[in-house]
Amino acid sequence: MPTPLPPAARAREELVANLMALPAIIGLVLAVLAFFNRGSGISGTPGAGLAILGMAALVLAAILVGRLSPGKLRTFVTVMILIGGLLTLICVWFLMQGWLMLTIALTLALWLIFILVAR
Template identity: 75%
Template sequence: MPAYLSPPERAREELVANLMAVPAAIGLIIAVVAFFSPASGIEGTPGAALAILGMLALTVAALLVGRIHPGRLRTFITVMILIGGLLTLLCAWFLMQGWLMLTIVLTLALWLIFIFVAR
């Protein structure tokens, strides 16, 4: 049986989840630009495509996790955000994309705040 939250608690969780999606979306834009820009040094590489996929997944998951009621699915998505963020951070590190790494670190910092808010 799902646990229902009061409106202020629900609004707080949704706000933090939406804030978590902002750096993820910025990172998605950075990854797309790096994929298509010849000056990036990673133009058209599979690693750059993987970074795009990872940032897209982080953005969608961050938007989704704030709208789901507490339960198993939300816990699963929350853990997948952490795993996906860490793996995408590793991908960005191998691609030597500093700005992309910064957006992922900001996303994971907001993920930690979401964990504390969503107890």
């Protein structure tokens, strides 16, 4: 059983996880706008729906990972953020949505910072 984290380390990890959720939230909003905007070229397509689901999963996972204590579940969620982010990035690349790709890249950059900060 892992030892509990000191409050300063716990707060630092939660802060980075919350920062990781911010570009994911912005990306979720952009994906929803692209899905419903008729001028986007991808409105109503299954790919745009997949981008919405991927971004929603990234938001939920980023918020969850900051609140979990170190262990197997947090490691699993952390790895799923990487896999989900990369797969969503590929999906958005095929949809040619540059701003959405940027938000995913920022989320993955903050994921790397979380890995470096986390114990």
